[in-house]
Amino acid sequence: GNSVTQMEGPVTLSEEAFLTINCTYTATGYPSLFWYVQYPGEGLQLLLKATKADDKGSNKGFEATYRKETTSFHLEKGSVQVSDSAVYFCAVKAAGNKLTFGGGTRVLVKP
Amino acid sequence: DSGVTQTPKHLITATGQRVTLRCSPRSGDLSVYWYQQSLDQGLQFLIQYYNGEERAKGNILERFSAQQFPDLHSELNLSSLELGDSALYFCASSAGQGAETQYFGPGTRLLVL
Numbered sequence: 001g002n003s004v005t006q007m008e009g010p011v012t013l014s015e016e017a018f019l020t021i022n023c024t025y026t027a028t029g030y031p032s033l034f035w036y037v038q039y040p041g042e043g044l045q046l047l048l049k050a051t052k053a054d055d056k057g058s059n060k061g062f063e064a065t066y067r068k069e070t071t072s073f074h075l076e077k078g079s080v081q082v083s084d085s086a087v088y089f090c091a092v093k094a095a096g097n098k099l100t101f102g103g104g105t106r107v108l109v110k111p
Numbered sequence: 112d113s114g115v116t117q118t119p120k121h122l123i124t125a126t127g128q129r130v131t132l133r134c135s136p137r138s139g140d141l142s143v144y145w146y147q148q149s150l151d152q153g154l155q156f157l158i159q160y161y162n163g164e165e166r167a168k169g170n171i172l173e174r175f176s177a178q179q180f181p182d183l184h185s186e187l188n189l190s191s192l193e194l195g196d197s198a199l200y201f202c203a204s205s206a207g208q209g210a211e212t213q214y215f216g217p218g219t220r221l222l223v224l
Contacts, residue, residue: 032211043201044215045113051211089154097167098144098156099203099213 002027006090006102013080013109021075021105023090031094033066033073038087080109115216117202123222129190132219136183136204143185145177149198160185161208192223
């Protein structure tokens with residue numbers, strides 16, 4: 001079956017620092033890749049997605065590139081803000097309809 | 112706001128009891144998915160319905176069941192509850208059967224005492 005591995009947190013950063021969260025996946029066929037974010041006390045929000053190799057998803061200053069050769073979809077942001085403090089989930093959707101999530105990475109941005 | 116609504120927001124009940132969680136998908140979406148988020152298991156897919164019919168099943172216990180009604184809202188029924196069923200239950204919806212993007216509701220937090 002599909003699986004997603006993402007770096008464990010928490011990741012603690014200062015405001016304006018560079019953020020990288022690593023994500024690698026295993027999946028059959030041609031999966032689509034997603035990053036979801038969960039702010040404290042809230043549900044999951046789609047942050048960005050990529051549906052084929054070399055696609056770059058981007059939103060709110062976050063970017064991730066679908067790397068088929070390394071089966072990776074690392075999330076990056078050049079300058080984080082306190083409001084980016086949240087839990088970030090990498091997910092894969094391959095054959096079938098379900099999303100398979102990684103364990104989540106908690107990010108804490110300090111002023 | 113994703114457009115997916117879930118009720119109730121919080122639910123506290125006792126072991127052995129039965130509860131029903133409700134989800135209304137985004138307007139026009141035909142697929143509804145249920146996920147469970149727990150500390151030990153993470154986020155896990157439970158079940159999917161498309162236009163009233165079950166389409167995919169994940170790690171859903173036999174004590175749990177779901178259905179999707181003609182107006183496309185869905186209910187997740189949890190019975191003979193155990194302490195370990197305490198979790199956040201999310202509903203998501205998408206436009207079609209295998210549509211790329213699933214939009215999540217705010218979740219129902221279930222606490223079993």
